Amino acid sequence: MHELAVTQGILDIALGSLEEAGGHRVGRIDLAIGEMTGVVEECVRFYFGVISRGTPAEDAELSVRVVPTSARCQSCGETFLVRECGWVCPRCASACSDLTGGKELIVESIEVRDGSQGTQRHP
Numbered sequence: 001m002h003e004l005a006v007t008q009g010i011l012d013i014a015l016g017s018l019e020e021a022g023g024h025r026v027g028r029i030d031l032a033i034g035e036m037t038g039v040v041e042e043c044v045r046f047y048f049g050v051i052s053r054g055t056p057a058e059d060a061e062l063s064v065r066v067v068p069t070s071a072r073c074q075s076c077g078e079t080f081l082v083r084e085c086g087w088v089c090p091r092c093a094s095a096c097s098d099l100t101g102g103k104e105l106i107v108e109s110i111e112v113r114d115g116s117q118g119t120q121r122h123p
């Protein structure tokens with residue numbers, strides 16, 4: 001996964017939302033990053049600091065929520081977190097399961113500041 005491209009996408013979304021909302025600054029960006037994406041939070045923060053410079057998002061606070069890898073058993077329907085032990089269902093020991101979480105790469109919300117009326121949140 002290339003964090004620079006990912007971060008560019010996040011910045012584009014933030015600036016798009018800012019324009020839609022008619023605000024002047026991006027105050028905060030809430031991100032959800034799945035464990036399985038391989039995206040490293042520190043890299044995103046680093047790149048964001050570099051590429052947001054000179055844009056209305058340069059002082060934005062990045063809030064990152066890491067989404068653990070989870071799966072649902074095809075046999076019994078149990079939902080469980082996938083750990084080092086792998087994909088075997090902890091309830092019935094079936095090895096057939098579907099990925100239900102961990103591949104997220106989502107901008108959950110963006111806080112736009114218009115300079116005069118405090119903050120607005122845009123889901």
Ligand SMILES: [Zn+2]
Nearest residue numbers: 073076089092
């Ligand atoms: Zn099961």
